[in-house]
Amino acid sequence: xxxxxxxxxxxxxxxxxxxxxxxxxxKSFEDLGWKVKRIQEDEFKPEDAIKECEDxxxxxxxxxxxxxxxLVEEVLSKIKIPxxxxxxxxxxxxxxxxxxxxxxxxxxxxxxxxxxHQEEFKKLGINHYFLSPGVYKKDCYFGEKDKKWKGKDxxxxxxxxxxxxxxxxxxxxxxxxxTYKDRFVLVGADQVYFIKGxxxxxxxxxxxxxxxxxxxxxxxxxxxxxxxxxxxIGRGGFLIHPRVPGLExxxxxxxxxxxxxxxxxxxxxxxxxxxxxxxxxRNKIRKQGMEWVKTHHTWEHKINYILKxxxxxxxxx
Numbered sequence: 661x662x663x664x665x666x667x668x669x670x671x672x673x674x675x676x677x678x679x680x681x682x683x684x685x686x687k688s689f690e691d692l693g694w695k696v697k698r699i700q701e702d703e704f705k706p707e708d709a710i711k712e713c714e715d716x717x718x719x720x721x722x723x724x725x726x727x728x729x730x731l732v733e734e735v736l737s738k739i740k741i742p743x744x745x746x747x748x749x750x751x752x753x754x755x756x757x758x759x760x761x762x763x764x765x766x767x768x769x770x771x772x773x774x775x776x777h778q779e780e781f782k783k784l785g786i787n788h789y790f791l792s793p794g795v796y797k798k799d800c801y802f803g804e805k806d807k808k809w810k811g812k813d814x815x816x817x818x819x820x821x822x823x824x825x826x827x828x829x830x831x832x833x834x835x836x837x838x839t840y841k842d843r844f845v846l847v848g849a850d851q852v853y854f855i856k857g858x859x860x861x862x863x864x865x866x867x868x869x870x871x872x873x874x875x876x877x878x879x880x881x882x883x884x885x886x887x888x889x890x891x892x893i894g895r896g897g898f899l900i901h902p903r904v905p906g907l908e909x910x911x912x913x914x915x916x917x918x919x920x921x922x923x924x925x926x927x928x929x930x931x932x933x934x935x936x937x938x939x940x941x942r943n944k945i946r947k948q949g950m951e952w953v954k955t956h957h958t959w960e961h962k963i964n965y966i967l968k969x970x971x972x973x974x975x976x977x
Contacts, residue, residue, distance in 0.1 A: 666717075667693055667694045667695060667717065668694065668695040668696075668697065668715060668716045668717060669689060669694060669695075669696055669697070669716055669717055669718055669719070669720050670697045670699060670709060670712045670713050670716045670718075670719045670720070671685075671686055671689075671696050671697065671698055671699065671719075671720045671721075671722075672699045672701050672704075672709065672719070672720070672721045672722070672732055672735075673685075673686075673698070673699075673700075673701055673720075673721065673722040673723075673724070674700070674701055674702075674722070674724045674725075675698045675700055676700065678861075679860040679861060681722065681748060681887070682698075682722045684795075684796040684799075684959055685720075685722070685746070685959050685963070686698055687796065687798075688796060688797065688958070688959035688960050688963055689963060691797070691798075691960065692960055692963060692964075697712045697716065699712070701721075701723070701724055701725055701728055701731075701732070702724070702725050702728045704731065706731055706732075706734040706735050706738075709732075709735045710735055710738050710739060713735070713739040713740075713741055716741055717741065717742075718741050718742040718743070718744055718970060719735070719736075719739060719741060719742070719743045719744065720744045720745075720746060721743065721744065721745045721746070721764065721767065722745070722746050722747060723745065723747065723762075723764045726759065726762065729762055729763060729764065732763065732764075733763040736763060736766070736767065742768045742769065742970060743767040743768045743769070744767055744768065744769045744770075744771065744966065744970070745764050745765065745767040745769070745770050745771070746770075746771045746772070746791070746966070747764075747771075747772045747773075748772070748773045748793050748886070748887055749772070749773070749774075750773070750774050750879050750881055750884050751772075751774065752774065752776075752777045752780055752881070753825065753881060754823060754825050754879070755824075755825070760784060760786070765784070765786045766785075766786075767787075768787065769787055769789065769966075769969060769970065770786050770787055770788045770789065771788075771789050771790075771791040771966060772788065772789075772790070772791065773790070773791065773792055773793050773884055773885070773886075773887075774790065774881065774883070774884050775790035775792070775882075775883030775884060775906055776881050776882040776883040776884055776905075776906070777881075778790070789969060790883065791962055791965060791966070792885070792890075792910055792957070792962075793885070793886065793887035793889070793890055793891075793957075793962075794887070794890050794957050794958050794959040794960075794961060794962045795887070795890040795891050795894035795895065795953060795957065795958055795959065796958065796959055797954065797958040797959070797960055799861075799864075799865070799891075799894065799895055800894045800895065800896075800950055800953060800954045800958065801865060801895070801896065802865065802869055802896040802946075802950070803862060803864075803865030803866035803867070803868060803869035803870075803895070803896060804866055804869055805866070805869050805870045806863075806866045806867065806869075806870045808855075809845075809867060809870035809871050810870075811842065811843065812842075812843060812844070812845045812870070812871050813840065813843040813844070813871065813872050813873060813932075813936050814836060814840055814843060814844045814845075814871065814872075814873045814874075814875060814932060814936075815844070815845050815846070815847055815867065815871045815873070815874055815875065816832070816833055816836065816844075816845075816846050816847070816874075816875045816877070817847045817848065817859060817864070817867070817874065817888070817892075818847075818848055818877070818888065819848055819849075820833055820846060820848065820852055820854075823879060825879075826879045826880065828877065828880070828922065828923075829877050832875070832877055833846055833852075833853075835925055836875065837853050839925075839929060840932075845871075847859050847867065864891075864895055865895045865896060868892065868895050868896050868897030868898075869896060872898060872935065872936050872939075872942060873898060873900060873932055873935060873936060874892050874897040874898055874899050874900070875899075875900055875901075876888055876889065876892065876899050876900060876901030876902070876917075877901075877902065878901075878902075878904065880902075880904065880922065881904075882904065882905040882906055883904075883905060883906035884904065884906070885901075885904050885906075885907055889901065889907070889911065889917070890953050890957045890958075893911070893916055893917060893949040893950060893952070893953050894949075894950060894953035894954065894957065894958070895950075896946055896950050897946070898918075898935065898942050898943075898945060898946050898949075899916075899917040899918070899949070900917070900918045900919075900920060900928070900931060900932065900935070901917050901918070901919060901920075902919070902920060902921070902922045903919045903920065903921055903922070907919075910956070910957070911949075911952070912948075912952065914945070915945065915948050915949070915952070916945070916948060916949035916952045916953075917945070917949060918931060918935065918945070
């Protein structure tokens, strides 16, 4: 049996993309002084992962591939350290709700960005903790204006073809396109009115520095929002986002972002038109929001919350 390492974790996830959530989380653990053994979820042997867990403090898992879940299930059945799963998506109310029976949800500790279904998690026997999404600390900086975005005043960064249970996304994008025409742009990989290709890394910071108004959206569920919120605000973007119960507990309306009511397009147009012209006020909110995220909502803050929950048990591991 290997001797325990003070600050080692085994992390199963998708690390093939440098911009993946798992990559940013792993880097954040390392920035906090942890050693992270990355294990690619779809390309590993269970016996190798089990061996790596012998001298680790806990196993962390962010799931991507359902068809490869049996590999991790074998690992979970044989390790003697705490298992932690961490996911940013919503499951209740969607077709994917049936996946709540998978082993991912049977880890010793389960952290997700869904803070609105605690009783439902409890009834399923899931030891669930709400943990809102974050952003990589080193990505929290103001980008430079990029001339390719000249003439664009409003942008939505994300998918047009979204969850079929949530049609508001398409309604919002169609309204923005109809209302603002060429001043609006949809940026993503599978879009109808779009700049081809995805936008990651410094290109995202530069986009947020170049376009005055960034539109937000997320599957509606109380106490749930996507990582679009910290990603946009933390990278210096001026975000307009629908009101979601619980969002106001973690972000300051009119200081970090501007809220509006779902479907109130008359008011939304007034808000957009005002802030496109209000450069000083908009930039003040951008600065306030970035500082708020840097001091409250980086991945390091989220990791520290997890470590606090695990602290007592890890003393004996």
